[in-house]
Amino acid sequence: MVTTDARDRLIASAQRLFASQGVGPTSPRQVLEVSGVGQGSLYHHFPTKHDLALAAVGASVAEALAVARAELDDDSPALDRVVAYLERPRDALGGCTIGRLTSDQAVMDDDDLRDVVTAYFVRLVGSVAAALRETGLPDDAARDLAHTAVAVVQGGYVLARATGDPGAMRAAVRGFVTLLGRTTKEDA
Amino acid sequence: MVTTDARDRLIASAQRLFASQGVGPTSPRQVLEVSGVGQGSLYHHFPTKHDLALAAVGASVAEALAVARAELDDDSPALDRVVAYLERPRDALGGCTIGRLTSDQAVMDDDDLRDVVTAYFVRLVGSVAAALRETGLPDDAARDLAHTAVAVVQGGYVLARATGDPGAMRAAVRGFVTLLGRTTKEDA
Numbered sequence: 001m002v003t004t005d006a007r008d009r010l011i012a013s014a015q016r017l018f019a020s021q022g023v024g025p026t027s028p029r030q031v032l033e034v035s036g037v038g039q040g041s042l043y044h045h046f047p048t049k050h051d052l053a054l055a056a057v058g059a060s061v062a063e064a065l066a067v068a069r070a071e072l073d074d075d076s077p078a079l080d081r082v083v084a085y086l087e088r089p090r091d092a093l094g095g096c097t098i099g100r101l102t103s104d105q106a107v108m109d110d111d112d113l114r115d116v117v118t119a120y121f122v123r124l125v126g127s128v129a130a131a132l133r134e135t136g137l138p139d140d141a142a143r144d145l146a147h148t149a150v151a152v153v154q155g156g157y158v159l160a161r162a163t164g165d166p167g168a169m170r171a172a173v174r175g176f177v178t179l180l181g182r183t184t185k186e187d188a
Numbered sequence: 189m190v191t192t193d194a195r196d197r198l199i200a201s202a203q204r205l206f207a208s209q210g211v212g213p214t215s216p217r218q219v220l221e222v223s224g225v226g227q228g229s230l231y232h233h234f235p236t237k238h239d240l241a242l243a244a245v246g247a248s249v250a251e252a253l254a255v256a257r258a259e260l261d262d263d264s265p266a267l268d269r270v271v272a273y274l275e276r277p278r279d280a281l282g283g284c285t286i287g288r289l290t291s292d293q294a295v296m297d298d299d300d301l302r303d304v305v306t307a308y309f310v311r312l313v314g315s316v317a318a319a320l321r322e323t324g325l326p327d328d329a330a331r332d333l334a335h336t337a338v339a340v341v342q343g344g345y346v347l348a349r350a351t352g353d354p355g356a357m358r359a360a361v362r363g364f365v366t367l368l369g370r371t372t373k374e375d376a
Binding site: 021022095099100101102103108114120121122141143144146147148150152156159161162163169173174175178180 | 343
């Protein structure tokens with residue numbers, strides 16, 4: 001039990017450090033210090049930085065997907081679910097925990113880590129597309145529009161960080177939701 | 189004249205290195221080597237890395253804005269101009285030269301550099317909003333939708349890089365252009 005707890009603390013500490021400073025500059029030693037677990041535990045659970053990074057990025061992806069799927073897979077009308085995903089309050093200035101990894105060279109240069117990031121976006125777009133198909137959109141249109149929805153959120157983060165204004169992300173989402181609501185009603 | 193040429197080559201070399209590896213890890217010495225100019229020229233034109241970074245990021249912003257404005261300010265119908273901006277062929281896997289700076293801690297921690305990045309997005313959104321107002325959209329709706337348009341492009345880069353597939357960016361743009369064309373016609 002103590003061992004499992006140490007593993008979880010190491011992963012949580014790596015997630016926090018990755019989010020604040022990126023994967024590249026984060027050393028296992030820093031993770032060890034922040035986590036407060038013993039050095040033996042670190043090397044027992046994660047013999048290499050690659051093992052630790054894979055576990056931490058995997059955990060962040062699993063958490064982010066669980067949140068999105070809770071919004072996208074519930075029982076309310078399909079368009080409401082997509083709007084709930086889009087309008088979820090986000091830490092706009094902090095940036096997307098997963099999206100920012102695409103600008104982290106240490107992640108993009110590591111095939112295993114990149115695969116985890118790829119899988120996140122493929123599954124997220126797939127879940128949004130499934131909800132959009134339920135509104136009556138044909139397959140191709142639903143897939144395109146699912147890419148647009150996820151891009152609006154990711155680009156909203158970029159705009160908010162670039163301008164220092166969380167309102168820039170909200171404006172991007174609001175513009176899209178207005179268009180989306182209008183068009184989907186038209187189709188219904 | 190030789191002096192001006194050396195300055196331009198230093199800026200162009202810094203732009204290339206920033207685009208490929210980020211501002212933080214790029215040293216003036218690397219820029220010097222890539223540019224092939226003399227060390228005296230570097231320190232004459234750019235006494236500090238901050239001076240060089242400001243000139244190079246400023247040049248990238250000026251170039252990117254000039255391209256966007258050529259699309260957004262010409263004589264064709266307003267919606268066609270916005271679509272031209274959205275559908276411009278882009279190096280999706282390379283990422284946006286300016287957008288990626290928002291994930292570069294060395295840029296975000298430097299007030300002057302961050303101001304240059306902010307000014308780019310404020311002006312770009314302003315140009316898109318101006319074109320959208322010409323389609324007959326009210327001010328607020330045009331501003332929101334301009335944020336959406338720029339977010340779709342920026343998020344399209346993130347999706348393409350995350351999935352290793354330039355088609356992901358094209359799908360995001362296609363989904364948005366389809367919605368946009370339909371709605372704007374409805375308003376016309």
